[in-house]
Amino acid sequence: MDLTQQSGGLPRTGSANGAALSSGLREELTEIVGREGLIHRASELRVYECDGWTVEKSAPELLVLPDSTAQVSAVLEALHRRQVPFVPRGAGTGLSGGSLPLKAPVMVCTSRMNRIVSIDYANRRVEVESGVVNLHVSNAVKAAGLFYAPDPSSQAACTVGGNVAENSGGPHTLKYGVTTNHVLGLEIVLPDGEVVELGGPTEEVCGYDLVGAVVGSEGTTGIVTRAVLKLVREPQSHRTFLAIFADVEGATRAVSAIIAAGVIPGAIEMMDQLIIEAVEAAFHVGLPRDAGAVLIIEIDGLAAGMDQRAEQVKAIVGGNGAKEVRVARDETERAALWKARKRAFGAVGRLAPNYATQDGVVPRTRLPQILREISAASQRHQLRIGNVFHAGDGNIHPIVLYDERDPDQVRRAVEAGRDILKACVALGGSLSGEHGIGAEKMHEMPLLFSPDDLMVMSDLRRVFDPAERSNPNKVIPMPGACVEVAAPRRQVPV
Amino acid sequence: MIDANGATAAAQSAAERAARGFESLLDRGRIRAPQGREAGVLGAVLEPESVAEISEIIRKCEAESISLAPVGAARTLAQMRSRPVALGVSLERMRQVIAYEPEDMTVVAQAGLTLGELNRLMEQNRQHLPVDPPAPGLTTLGAMVSAAKAGPLRLSEGRVRDLLIGLQFVGHGGRVARGGGRVVKNVAGYDLMKVMTGSFGTLGIITETIFKVRPLPELAELAVAPFDTAEPAFGVAAALHDALPLLHLEVLSAGFGREFGYPQKCLLFAAFGGNQVELDYQRSAIECKLGGKFAVLAGAPASEAYARLRDLEMADAALAAQLAVLPAELCRGLLSCRAEYVAYAGCGVARLFARAPEGANEAAQIVAHWREIARQARGHARLTALPPALRSAGPAFFDQVNEGSMKLMARAKKSFDPAGIFNPGCFVGAL
Ligand SMILES: Cc1cc2nc3c(=O)[nH]c(=O)nc-3n(C[C@H](O)[C@H](O)[C@H](O)COP(=O)(O)OP(=O)(O)OC[C@H]3O[C@@H](n4cnc5c(N)ncnc54)[C@H](O)[C@@H]3O)c2cc1C
Numbered sequence: 001m002d003l004t005q006q007s008g009g010l011p012r013t014g015s016a017n018g019a020a021l022s023s024g025l026r027e028e029l030t031e032i033v034g035r036e037g038l039i040h041r042a043s044e045l046r047v048y049e050c051d052g053w054t055v056e057k058s059a060p061e062l063l064v065l066p067d068s069t070a071q072v073s074a075v076l077e078a079l080h081r082r083q084v085p086f087v088p089r090g091a092g093t094g095l096s097g098g099s100l101p102l103k104a105p106v107m108v109c110t111s112r113m114n115r116i117v118s119i120d121y122a123n124r125r126v127e128v129e130s131g132v133v134n135l136h137v138s139n140a141v142k143a144a145g146l147f148y149a150p151d152p153s154s155q156a157a158c159t160v161g162g163n164v165a166e167n168s169g170g171p172h173t174l175k176y177g178v179t180t181n182h183v184l185g186l187e188i189v190l191p192d193g194e195v196v197e198l199g200g201p202t203e204e205v206c207g208y209d210l211v212g213a214v215v216g217s218e219g220t221t222g223i224v225t226r227a228v229l230k231l232v233r234e235p236q237s238h239r240t241f242l243a244i245f246a247d248v249e250g251a252t253r254a255v256s257a258i259i260a261a262g263v264i265p266g267a268i269e270m271m272d273q274l275i276i277e278a279v280e281a282a283f284h285v286g287l288p289r290d291a292g293a294v295l296i297i298e299i300d301g302l303a304a305g306m307d308q309r310a311e312q313v314k315a316i317v318g319g320n321g322a323k324e325v326r327v328a329r330d331e332t333e334r335a336a337l338w339k340a341r342k343r344a345f346g347a348v349g350r351l352a353p354n355y356a357t358q359d360g361v362v363p364r365t366r367l368p369q370i371l372r373e374i375s376a377a378s379q380r381h382q383l384r385i386g387n388v389f390h391a392g393d394g395n396i397h398p399i400v401l402y403d404e405r406d407p408d409q410v411r412r413a414v415e416a417g418r419d420i421l422k423a424c425v426a427l428g429g430s431l432s433g434e435h436g437i438g439a440e441k442m443h444e445m446p447l448l449f450s451p452d453d454l455m456v457m458s459d460l461r462r463v464f465d466p467a468e469r470s471n472p473n474k475v476i477p478m479p480g481a482c483v484e485v486a487a488p489r490r491q492v493p494v
Numbered sequence: 495m496i497d498a499n500g501a502t503a504a505a506q507s508a509a510e511r512a513a514r515g516f517e518s519l520l521d522r523g524r525i526r527a528p529q530g531r532e533a534g535v536l537g538a539v540l541e542p543e544s545v546a547e548i549s550e551i552i553r554k555c556e557a558e559s560i561s562l563a564p565v566g567a568a569r570t571l572a573q574m575r576s577r578p579v580a581l582g583v584s585l586e587r588m589r590q591v592i593a594y595e596p597e598d599m600t601v602v603a604q605a606g607l608t609l610g611e612l613n614r615l616m617e618q619n620r621q622h623l624p625v626d627p628p629a630p631g632l633t634t635l636g637a638m639v640s641a642a643k644a645g646p647l648r649l650s651e652g653r654v655r656d657l658l659i660g661l662q663f664v665g666h667g668g669r670v671a672r673g674g675g676r677v678v679k680n681v682a683g684y685d686l687m688k689v690m691t692g693s694f695g696t697l698g699i700i701t702e703t704i705f706k707v708r709p710l711p712e713l714a715e716l717a718v719a720p721f722d723t724a725e726p727a728f729g730v731a732a733a734l735h736d737a738l739p740l741l742h743l744e745v746l747s748a749g750f751g752r753e754f755g756y757p758q759k760c761l762l763f764a765a766f767g768g769n770q771v772e773l774d775y776q777r778s779a780i781e782c783k784l785g786g787k788f789a790v791l792a793g794a795p796a797s798e799a800y801a802r803l804r805d806l807e808m809a810d811a812a813l814a815a816q817l818a819v820l821p822a823e824l825c826r827g828l829l830s831c832r833a834e835y836v837a838y839a840g841c842g843v844a845r846l847f848a849r850a851p852e853g854a855n856e857a858a859q860i861v862a863h864w865r866e867i868a869r870q871a872r873g874h875a876r877l878t879a880l881p882p883a884l885r886s887a888g889p890a891f892f893d894q895v896n897e898g899s900m901k902l903m904a905r906a907k908k909s910f911d912p913a914g915i916f917n918p919g920c921f922v923g924a925l
Contacts, residue, residue, distance in 0.1 A: 120820075122821075122822040123820045123821050123822050123823075123842070124821075125820075166681065167681045167685075169679060173679070177652070177656060178679065180655075180685070180688070181652065181656050190898075194898060195898070196896070196898030196899060196901075196902065197896055197898065197899070198899055198902075200872060200873070201820055201872055202818040202819055202820060202842055202843075202872065202873040202874070203648075203653075203818055203841050203842055203843055204642075204816065204818035204843060204873075204874075204876075205692065206874045206876065206892055206893045206895050206922060207692075207892065207895050207899065207900075207903050207921070207922035207923075208689055208692070208693055208902075208903050208906055208922075209655060209688045209689060209691060209692055210899060210902055210903070210906075211688075212655060212685055212687075212688025212689065212691070213684065213685060213688055213689050215685065215688075216681050216684070216685050217684060217685075233736070235739075256597055259597075259599065260596075260597050262620060262709035262710070262712065263709075264708075264709070301739060301768075301772070302738075302739065302768070302772050302775060302776070304771050304772055304774070304775030304776075305768055305769045305770075305771035305772035305775065307771075308769050308770075308771055309769065361677040361679055361680055362677065363595060363598040363600065363676060363677055364597070364598050364599075364678075365595070365597045365598050390679070393677075393678055393679040394598075394677055394678065394679070395679050428675075428676050428677070429675070429676075429677050430675045430677050430680040430682045431682040432680070432681050432682045433677070433679040433680060433681065434679065434681055435681070436681055437681075437682055437683070441682075445682070445683065448675070448682055448683070449672065449682075449683055450670075450671075450672070452669045452670060452671050453671045453672045453673070453683070454683075455669070455671075456665065456669065456671035456673075456686065456910075457671075457673070457683050457684040457686065459909045459910065460684050460686065460689060460906070460909075461684060462909065463902055463905045463906045463909055464902065475683070475684075476683075
């Protein structure tokens with residue numbers, strides 16, 4: 001049964017995937033995961049109809065919650081026998097519709113696989129199940145002065161499996177690297193149910209770097225069940241600054257100047273006026289409401305020499321038009337700044353019923369241009385767009401505010417996002433810095449890659465998933481295969 | 495398939511005939527006989543000038559089942575092939591820097607450029623590509639990526655896989671494919687960079703590489719300390735690694751002591767950098783741990799010692815390997831390895847060297863011993879040199895991988911190289 005051939009026109013919002021699942025499958029899966037590990041009632045499944053990309057919605061027909069690698073393997077084997085496509089899911093915090101079921105009637109969620117398997121302090125390694133929440137890894141090793149470096153703003157909720165799938169970043173990845181730089185080994189269940197260990201705890205791999213191929217593959221290579229991660233020693237000291245600017249351009253110039261001076265801070269994050277307003281209204285951390293933009297800059301390293309580094313950064317920022325530079329005086333003030341930053345998306349949620357977060361990247365020196373493009377897109381489409389992003393990496397996050405009850409606003413929000421992505425590519429950048437292509441940006445991939453590039457990428461995916469049943473209809477647009485199902489709520493270009 | 499069993503005369507002339515078939519594609523001046531280290535090539539070395547020419551070459555090789563391998567300085571290739579390939583493809587004529595953006599800290603360069611040349615260019619901006627395998631002047635970017643070469647700076651700066659942000663390669667059907675791009679953070683599309691890094695020319699020919707580059711440290715110094723035995727050196731290394739953000743950290747076996755003026759001493763190297771205050775702090779922290787028994791080099795002597803350390807090879811080593819284990823297991827493994835070594839403490843990686851073994855048997859025993867050490871420490875050993883006489887019957891260059899991984903690797907090879915022409919037969923599982 002080929003599900004991609006099966007659908008009869010557009011599926012409805014809120015329901016699934018055009019394939020009637022045989023009740024035999026449900027029974028078999030129940031046997032594997034138990035009653036508590038299976039959800040099939042439409043009302044309960046609605047929770048899983050989208051991730052953080054809420055523009056498109058489509059619930060699975062069945063949700064399976066395996067508790068072990070063996071269960072994942074048995075589940076996938078059962079699906080393989082019936083050729084049923086599936087979609088992996090962690091915490092559902094993804095921002096590109098990665099776990100949106102598109103002709104994948106079964107969702108396999110790792111939330112019960114949340115054990116930290118082992119911690120090896122001497123070698124700075126930790127092995128975790130893929131459903132472990134990102135922050136729980138750092139919490140578990142904190143007492144030993146270690147941490148897990150990739151720190152997405154969603155880290156209190158998102159899972160290591162989701163991070164691996166998206167190759168997630170975070171504020172501190174400017175200095176410490178993204179997920180792929182910290183994953184050494186993976187256990188993955190291939191779409192036919194086979195369990196394979198890739199890589200291992202050592203730094204060099206033997207043979208092709210299959211771990212590197214799976215990280216960032218957005219759930220299209222199977223279900224990751226375990227990961228061996230590197231841990232990093234906590235730096236001796238930090239210094240966290242809040243630099244206040246009259247406008248975003250000045251702030252972006254300061255970002256380039258810091259990096260050009262040979263300083264690699266732990267993080268440089270920017271928030272523009274709209275975001276400052278939203279964050280202040282929500283958290284009252286004392287951000288200057290009249291500022292055009294602020295930068296949160298954190299440097300870290302040895303305690304010795306920190307004063308000199310701090311002076312250097314202050315001088316650079318001051319010389320590039322900062323109106324004021326505040327320094328967090330203690331851990332409480334530092335925590336408040338980071339809380340403001342990491343919860344900024346949530347704060348924005350209060351400004352409009354819905355928002356869509358974009359994730360383009362430009363070369364760092366092109367930040368002024370892209371911010372101008374964003375503001376032009378905002379005017380053109382008559383939508384408010386805020387900016388809170390990883391400035392040091394050139395990774396923008398324009399947040400487009402809209403109201404999903406108004407179809408025209410939805411259309412304009414999608415178009416504004418697309419305009420911004422086009423501008424990123426035109427400036428020599430990319431479609432996504434850390435949120436992934438998913439369902440959201442799949443149709444923009446040809447802006448960045450040639451048909452040959454995409455063909456080679458598909459070849460790589462099929463090494464793991466020859467039948468393309470793991471998270472189908474994502475990342476790479478398949479000519480003709482998925483267009484009509486892609487968007488219950490938006491028009492997709494053919 | 496022209497893939498001779500040793501350089502028999504018949505195979506040789508077949509390979510040469512095949513090479514002449516390329517005269518319709520390239521003018522004769524760009525088809526030359528293999529020389530020096532290019533012993534891994536039987537027929538001829540081609541010197542294309544463009545990606546389009548490489549596509550043509552590949553199409554012709556696929557149509558006529560001619561094996562080929564990309565060659566840089568051919569050091570890796572000469573070491574790893576038991577039987578030569580028919581053709582070498584040299585990127586000697588493709589060595590342009592396409593874009594260097596100091597402010598964005600990215601560089602795009604053709605794969606024929608050497609690491610040495612690239613770093614000389616960037617030095618004026620106090621930047622570098624901090625990958626430092628031996629002999630940067632001989633290491634083309636293509637070879638560096640293909641063989642996943644690394645050196646001392648892997649401790650602080652990571653490896654090729656951490657710094658390569660984009661690439662172009664020509665593969666099956668002459669297809670030109672790109673992955674990644676010119677931005678330092680990018681998750682659009684599958685990570686072709688990872689798959690090509692360390693693929694040893696078995697999936698296609700890398701034509702262009704894009705890297706993020708890093709600032710040179712403001713100031714840097716290098717501490718050198720002699721030890722009578724290795725164990726205490728590893729002990730101090732572990733303590734330093736725990737306490738300081740070192741630039742690099744090595745332990746050398748006693749056979750290398752003479753190179754640095756300490757005959758028969760094990761040596762500990764610890765490089766540290768930063769601003770003046772950071773430098774002073776680290777120097778005195780190291781002093782505390784070492785108790786006076788060390789020298790600190792700065793300026794030109796430090797640079798010279800670093801370059802010697804980076805380039806270290808054992809001249810008369812017939813057998814060499816790269817050992818990768820859990821970092822805390824490295825010392826124990828090396829104590830029993832019966833070889834000279836350069837250990838990248840903190841990374842769990844070492845380069846091992848053994849003098850000419852008595853024969854195939856002894857070589858096989860040494861290699862088996864190294865592999866056992868690796869296995870016990872959950873790692874593996876990859877041979878980097880094996881005497882030609884021992885190659886065909888001798889141990890494989892690569893360790894075995896588990897069955898599941900092997901199946902995926904075989905599928906990858908088949909998918910990227912269905913005609914089996916790219917450097918065949920010498921990779922993991924004889925891929
Ligand atoms: C408020 C907020 C802030 C955010 N900030 C950041 C940020 O700073 N940086 C950043 O990079 N991202 C950020 N994100 C995006 C998101 O949190 C990350 O992409 C995260 O890694 C997703 O993890 P998850 O467990 O929620 O995965 P999900 O959303 O459930 O899934 C994401 C993708 O991973 C796949 N997947 C999940 N688990 C597995 C598995 N075990 N095996 C195979 N595939 C799997 C899914 O199929 C899907 O394609 C943010 C999101 C929100 C809502």
